Amino acid sequence: MGKSGSERMPCGEPYRSAVSCRVMENRRVAEGYFIMSLGLPAACDTPLPGQFVMLRAKGVQAPLLGRPLSVYAFKRGEKGATLEVLYKVAGTGTLLFSGLPDGGDVEVLGPLGGRFEISPGVKNVILVAGGVGVAPLSFLASHCRGDRADARPRITCYVGAGSADALVGLDRLEASCSDVRICTDDGSCGHHGLVTDLLEKDFNLLDSRDSVICACGPSAMLKRMAELLEKHTVACQISMEERMACGLGACLGCAVAVKAGDGGFRYRRVCKDGPIFDLRELIWER
Amino acid sequence: MGKSGSERMPCGEPYRSAVSCRVMENRRVAEGYFIMSLGLPAACDTPLPGQFVMLRAKGVQAPLLGRPLSVYAFKRGEKGATLEVLYKVAGTGTLLFSGLPDGGDVEVLGPLGGRFEISPGVKNVILVAGGVGVAPLSFLASHCRGDRADARPRITCYVGAGSADALVGLDRLEASCSDVRICTDDGSCGHHGLVTDLLEKDFNLLDSRDSVICACGPSAMLKRMAELLEKHTVACQISMEERMACGLGACLGCAVAVKAGDGGFRYRRVCKDGPIFDLRELIWER
Amino acid sequence: MRTNPVGTVTPRLGVDIGGLILKNPVMTASGTFGYGEEYAAYNDLNRLGAIIVKGLSLESRPGNPPPRIMETASGMLNAIGLENVGVRDFIREKLPFLRQFDLPVIANIFGETLDEYQKVAEILNRAKGVHALEVNISCPNVKKGGIAFGADPDMAAEVTRKVKGAVDLPVIVKLTPNVTDVAVIAESVEAAGANAVSLINTITGMSIDVERRVPHLKNVTGGLSGPAIKPIALRMVWQVARRVKVPVIGIGGIMNANDALEFLIAGARAIQIGTASFVNPRAVSDILDGLAAYLARHDISHINNLIGTLTGGEEC
Amino acid sequence: MRTNPVGTVTPRLGVDIGGLILKNPVMTASGTFGYGEEYAAYNDLNRLGAIIVKGLSLESRPGNPPPRIMETASGMLNAIGLENVGVRDFIREKLPFLRQFDLPVIANIFGETLDEYQKVAEILNRAKGVHALEVNISCPNVKKGGIAFGADPDMAAEVTRKVKGAVDLPVIVKLTPNVTDVAVIAESVEAAGANAVSLINTITGMSIDVERRVPHLKNVTGGLSGPAIKPIALRMVWQVARRVKVPVIGIGGIMNANDALEFLIAGARAIQIGTASFVNPRAVSDILDGLAAYLARHDISHINNLIGTLTGGEEC
Ligand SMILES: Cc1cc2nc3c(=O)[nH]c(=O)nc-3n(C[C@H](O)[C@H](O)[C@H](O)COP(=O)(O)OP(=O)(O)OC[C@H]3O[C@@H](n4cnc5c(N)ncnc54)[C@H](O)[C@@H]3O)c2cc1C
Ligand SMILES: Cc1cc2nc3c(=O)[nH]c(=O)nc-3n(C[C@H](O)[C@H](O)[C@H](O)COP(=O)(O)OP(=O)(O)OC[C@H]3O[C@@H](n4cnc5c(N)ncnc54)[C@H](O)[C@@H]3O)c2cc1C
Ligand SMILES: Cc1cc2nc3c(=O)[nH]c(=O)nc-3n(C[C@H](O)[C@H](O)[C@H](O)COP(=O)(O)O)c2cc1C
Ligand SMILES: Cc1cc2nc3c(=O)[nH]c(=O)nc-3n(C[C@H](O)[C@H](O)[C@H](O)COP(=O)(O)O)c2cc1C
Ligand code: FES
Numbered sequence A, B: 001m002g003k004s005g006s007e008r009m010p011c012g013e014p015y016r017s018a019v020s021c022r023v024m025e026n027r028r029v030a031e032g033y034f035i036m037s038l039g040l041p042a043a044c045d046t047p048l049p050g051q052f053v054m055l056r057a058k059g060v061q062a063p064l065l066g067r068p069l070s071v072y073a074f075k076r077g078e079k080g081a082t083l084e085v086l087y088k089v090a091g092t093g094t095l096l097f098s099g100l101p102d103g104g105d106v107e108v109l110g111p112l113g114g115r116f117e118i119s120p121g122v123k124n125v126i127l128v129a130g131g132v133g134v135a136p137l138s139f140l141a142s143h144c145r146g147d148r149a150d151a152r153p154r155i156t157c158y159v160g161a162g163s164a165d166a167l168v169g170l171d172r173l174e175a176s177c178s179d180v181r182i183c184t185d186d187g188s189c190g191h192h193g194l195v196t197d198l199l200e201k202d203f204n205l206l207d208s209r210d211s212v213i214c215a216c217g218p219s220a221m222l223k224r225m226a227e228l229l230e231k232h233t234v235a236c237q238i239s240m241e242e243r244m245a246c247g248l249g250a251c252l253g254c255a256v257a258v259k260a261g262d263g264g265f266r267y268r269r270v271c272k273d274g275p276i277f278d279l280r281e282l283i284w285e286r
Numbered sequence C, D: 001m002r003t004n005p006v007g008t009v010t011p012r013l014g015v016d017i018g019g020l021i022l023k024n025p026v027m028t029a030s031g032t033f034g035y036g037e038e039y040a041a042y043n044d045l046n047r048l049g050a051i052i053v054k055g056l057s058l059e060s061r062p063g064n065p066p067p068r069i070m071e072t073a074s075g076m077l078n079a080i081g082l083e084n085v086g087v088r089d090f091i092r093e094k095l096p097f098l099r100q101f102d103l104p105v106i107a108n109i110f111g112e113t114l115d116e117y118q119k120v121a122e123i124l125n126r127a128k129g130v131h132a133l134e135v136n137i138s139c140p141n142v143k144k145g146g147i148a149f150g151a152d153p154d155m156a157a158e159v160t161r162k163v164k165g166a167v168d169l170p171v172i173v174k175l176t177p178n179v180t181d182v183a184v185i186a187e188s189v190e191a192a193g194a195n196a197v198s199l200i201n202t203i204t205g206m207s208i209d210v211e212r213r214v215p216h217l218k219n220v221t222g223g224l225s226g227p228a229i230k231p232i233a234l235r236m237v238w239q240v241a242r243r244v245k246v247p248v249i250g251i252g253g254i255m256n257a258n259d260a261l262e263f264l265i266a267g268a269r270a271i272q273i274g275t276a277s278f279v280n281p282r283a284v285s286d287i288l289d290g291l292a293a294y295l296a297r298h299d300i301s302h303i304n305n306l307i308g309t310l311t312g313g314e315e316c
């Protein structure tokens, strides 16, 4: 997320490094879900929608490795910038994050990875978010709003969660999207059922050259989408997740299988070649 | 420091366990020196002078093992008790302690080990504290004050430190002792030189059947004292330090060599057979 | 003999370790629970599957000069040097305390020669209140130039045969991880009559004080234990459990019920808790509670239905 | 070729690794620094002692199915499965980037057969900008029933001879820790002509998801690296450094300058940084700075005066 002061590259740019920064706020937004705001130095790079950061609590020895979290929001201010992540407590690392006090110190590496690409001609952006998958999509939606008004696509967002309690980030989505359609597994809010069912119903609306789907969510959701889209041609970009060590493309730890030209497969790195992939490129069962 | 609620021993007592408790205050008292006050439940055992606790920051994975710290003060209150430790930042564990916020959670096991024994007939208690060795001795001094007024011994305390900045806990010592004699290695406060030099000067005063010396400090200080006392008969109890794992006498990790009857040596456990030893019992070079 | 005051020992936890029936698979690892006394105020010893006491030799041993321990990343090094009271003093001074409990006592033994192993075993075989032996073959054989008995399949088998020949008690052979293929050693001691194998003992490591340029342990090297070694221990247990028929007892870095479950799922019939007791003196009790809770939550009627049920890998 | 922009490389850090002169002893460990590109924005590659690239085989390899990594206590398991672009693509696509720098490039190589080792070595020997080879003998030899070349002294020597015979470059042989006595293997490859040895590679471990009862790695087992293994790695380096005359390169859990110093004091002529780069992409630079600061602080005029200067132990 930043640069080291001491040395400079031959081009005059300082070398990059993980940046120590302060937790400005670490707010519980639902049972097990938190939004953390981090204060970054002015010299930090501006993240693009779909990119992520590797986050580590500073000075702790465990967990050892950073944890990848998508950029949920980013804003430049007077003296620096604010980066937000929206995260769910899933295990040791995120549990530790959830306990970080305001004013606590973290290390941020990034922004890393590639972005969602919405080409200028796109008229309809369809977002499909499962659970905490709302994070990168909300950032994407706010970005689309930021573009020139005449070029703004229409944004429809499908949001799924286990139950009403686990619906997070709706406020921002509603501010950025033309339409937000909600469903919950238990019917406690919105449509009763899976987000993919809701999506399926609307399919005739979606399947167009002017549309693009961007999705992020649990792999069961993404798999189901892959089946749905088999007989359609609408473009679909998804944000993938895998365990990561380096986040930079060096360790080859975050491999996912994609189709290779010859009908076979090859592995791609989620951190460097992704995390955004063409849904149709992925191989779900090997 | 306490008992587990769920099970009881055949005698009806609950089983012991480490007790989770809150950091009430964690105050820097000099560069690298801190006093931490811990709130303990009412059911805790009352520590005796010379005893120690094993302290761990709660929920952290590193360091793994607790760190032994002497009891510096203990007070029972309305709803519970307060235990204080006085510690110096020496490495990873104590550094972590120094960063614990007020309200932080720690685990305390103890009180452990044996006590300084001041038998009823003793008229002069001579304390010799090197650096943070002041902790158990200050607790001992306050204990002697607590006894029946007519039976109170006279307490003289020799305190040594590197420099004036590193003199900690003087206020309490002064409240409990008849006389506090200070020396610093750099002469920035009190006598210029080693605490053992000061002690040596007063030797004729000390060497009596009514006197007992209690000492705690770096091993160089204790070794020097052993030399000094070679030609004297005054009793001398010292608090020893060794790295510890269990603190309970089980791992045999904290061995120190003491003289055996046959002119040889045997190992004793600092945590269980100590930490208080007869100075003359110890073998300094093997 | 005291009775179990809380009754949380569920019948679904009973296991059979080579003829020794335990009420549950949770034991204490040798050298980490003293002779039981130190932890009796912290745990109801009646609840434990078994206690394995500090390693015993024929005569008492003073152990190594200090410093003997050092903490490392998620682990600790120890070079206690097998300090112990000697087998006879153990029987006289330590065993009576343990006999008060409804608790199988397993004596961990070692020797510097085959004969010493045999003698220690014979003495313990006659003692009242010893239920099994665990033979530590990880200590260097001074007669054979520093190679541990446990590192050579033939020597490991020889020790096993000697001890087996001397006792009627079940014999557990405790394996060292400092070998190329631990399963080969396991097979060898199984063939020599071991009733069970336990693994792992500590992994040899060291640590240096860079300011003074001296080793942190006076003995230079020591045995690494604790969470750091868990992945290695688990892998070895899994490898051995697939190669031998006798029960395998898993040891190494087990800090909580989750860790214990990993070993059981990998094929361990029982587990031993070592370093964890130093961090939390109630670790054995907490782990036992956690195992029972897991079985209840997953509706597993008996722990035997969990042991060795790992699926889903694709070894390349 | 870029020049060093800050000039913090002090002459007192230079070391000779079997004929390869490095400006300092800090190298990157194979498989943890990619082919350099990924870390070039984070570190001035001109400052490094050497870069060791991801292991190369004759043909490209896809690697193992995911999940490939899992974090463990103070460590991580990886089962990348030696995914790589193959030696020819490396030379064509990756080496030109590295040639821009004033940086010795060491190619880490492996093969499934002796012939493959030899061929990869020959190809690299002809490539411009490769300064030495590091031979990874820790991978299973499929032709010999799963026993790693590196676990057998004779096979390790055979690989060494084959590679040495095929090249004029200095040859470093990288040893596996999964053996009974690593010094025996080290002596064997030294006798076979290795110019240096490096150790340790990862220690085989595993980890289980107890809720689903499946291994966390699809490959079941993986290689453990990181701080957890440092005490083991350090012990092995110390053992080997006392037994061989060729330079020893220390690897395993080095996270900071202090860790690096432990290896140097134990006898390592140079060190490699692996997992640390994942935690801190500037780890190599930070460690280099820390080493220089230590030498200055302790007034040590040359790093050679530090290497192997451990004193004070009393081995029992
Ligand atoms: C590019 C990317 C972006 C992400 N963005 C977000 C986000 O914005 N908000 C959010 O809450 N989560 C996000 N995740 C997932 C998040 O990284 C994991 O939940 C987190 O790493 C789990 O760490 P832990 O220590 O809490 O759990 P662990 O104890 O490590 O594991 C708990 C469970 O989570 C799984 N897991 C661990 N690491 C990952 C991982 N990297 N990806 C997926 N599953 C994992 C484990 O297999 C296990 O089942 C993202 C992941 C990736 C790869
Ligand atoms: C019975 C007893 C009572 C003690 N009371 C106090 C006290 O009241 N206040 C206080 O500040 N310190 C006290 N100590 C010392 C304190 O335990 C150590 O300073 C502490 O454990 C160091 O831990 P660390 O993680 O900070 O340092 P580490 O990183 O573990 O080590 C830093 C340095 O301290 C040494 N060290 C580590 N553990 C011990 C130990 N147990 N004893 C002595 N030296 C050690 C190491 O060898 C090393 O040189 C006491 C020790 C004992 C045994
Ligand atoms: C301080 C200490 C002393 C030990 N003493 C013995 C012993 O006497 N005999 C033995 O077989 N194993 C001994 N061990 C090894 C343990 O029983 C166990 O195998 C090892 O510590 C790994 O388990 P853990 O990681 O749970 O501690 C000892 C371990 C420690 C830490
Ligand atoms: C993700 C990963 C990939 C690795 N790939 C290789 C490799 O291709 N060849 C090799 O010899 N060692 C490989 N290693 C081993 C490292 O080079 C190093 O020996 C080991 O990780 C121990 O060092 P560390 O604890 O500093 O990481 C790899 C290690 C990791 C973590
Ligand atoms: S996390 Fe290392 S390559 Fe992706």
Ligand code: FES
Binding pocket: B243, B244, B245, B246, B247, B248, B249, B250, B251, B252, B253, B254, B255, B269, B270, B271, B272
């Ligand atoms: S610390 Fe375990 S015996 Fe003293």
